[in-house]
C-alpha cells in the first residue's frame with residue numbers, strides 16, 4: 604500500500620522525524636506570513652517535474668493554486684488532495700531511504716548527498732548499506748554512511764539521528780520503502796523531511812489494525828468492490844457485459860469464451876473468498892455490478908465447497924437493491940444447485956458453461972455466439 608505524501612509525513616513524524624508544518628487543503632496551516640508550498644497528492648513520483656509542486660509567496664495565493672491542482676491530472680493520476688505547507692529555506696538537499704534488498708534478504712539503507720533529483724540520476728552518489736535484520740542498525744555503520752556522503756560535526760549527528768528514527772519506523776511499521784527525497788538541511792541548520800514516499804507491506808496488515816483500508820487505488824467501481832473483499836476490474840467503459848465468477852481460472856476461461864464470441868466487457872468481478880461469507884455481502888458486490896447498468900450480467904460459478912444457494916441469495920439481494928434494466932444469465936453448477944433454483948425462481952439457471960456462454964453472447968452482441 605502506497606501512502607500519499609502527507610500520510611507518509613505523519614507516519615515519519617510519529618517517529619520523531621521533523622516535517623514541515625502543513626495541512627490538507629482546505630485546512631490552512633498555522634504558518635503566519637511565511638512562504639508556502641502547495642503540493643498535489645498523488646501516488647506517483649516526479650510531481651515536481653510535472654508541475655505538481657507550486658511555490659507561492661503567502662497563504663492568500665493558496666486557494667487559486669489548490670483549486671487549479673485539483674482540476675488537473677498528473678501522470679496517470681487524478682489529483683486526490685492538495686497539501687499546503689511552509690516553504691523551507693533549503694541549504695542542502697540529501698537523499699535517505701530504507702528499503703528491502705530482496706537479493707540479500709535484508710533491509711538496506713540508502714543515502715546520497717544529491718537529494719531532490721531523481722535517484723536514478725544520482726545513482727553514482729548513492730551509498731548502500733545492508734542491515735543485518737538481527738543486529739539492527741549499528742552506530743559505526745551509520746557513521747560510515749554519514750562520512751561517505753560528506754557530513755561532519757553537528758550536521759552528521761542530526762542526520763544520523765534522523766536515520767536512526769527512519770530505521771525504527773521501517774521496522775515497526777512493516778514498511779517496504781521509506782524514502783525521504785529531499786531530506787532538507789535548512790539554512791539555519793535544521794534537518795527536515797521535505798517529501799515522503801512510503802510503501803507499507805500489505806502482508807503485514809493483520810499486525811496493524813490502525814492502517815487505513817487500501818481503498819485508494821483504482822476506479823470508483825474497483826474501490827467499491829474492494830471494500831467488500833472481492834476483486835473488481837473495470838475493463839472497457841464501452842463494454843456491455845459484466846462477468847462475475849469465483850477463481851482466477853474460471854475467470855480467464857469465461858473472459859476467453861466471451862471474447863471469442865465478440866463480447867466487449869464492461870467489467871469483471873472475482874468473488875474469491877467472499878463466496879464463503881454472508882449472502883448479504885455478496886448482494887452488496889452484485890449491486891455494484893448492476894449499478895454499471897450493462898446489457899448483461901453473467902454469473903459463472905462452479906462450486907465444490909462453496910454453496911450455489913448462498914450465491915443465489917446474494918444475486919437475489921443485489922437485484923432487490925438495485926433497479927437494473929438489463930438481463931441476468933446465471934450458470935451455477937456444483938453444490939446446492941437445486942436449492943439455488945428455488946431461491947432464484949425468476950431466472951433460468953443453466954448448468955452448462957458453453958450453453959450459458961452462447962446465451963450471453965447472443966444477448967450482448969445480438970447474434971448467436
Ligand code: GDP
Pocket residue numbers: 623640642647648649650651652656689690691692693696718719720784785797798799
Ligand atoms: P516529487 O517531485 O514528487 O518528488 O516532489 P517533492 O516533494 O520532492 O518536491 C520536488 C522538489 O521541490 C524537491 O526536490 C525540492 O527541491 C523542492 N521542494 C519541495 N519542498 C520544498 C520546500 O519546502 N522548500 C523549497 N525551497 N523547496 C522545496
Ligand code: MN
Pocket residue numbers: 719784785798
Ligand atoms: Mn521528492
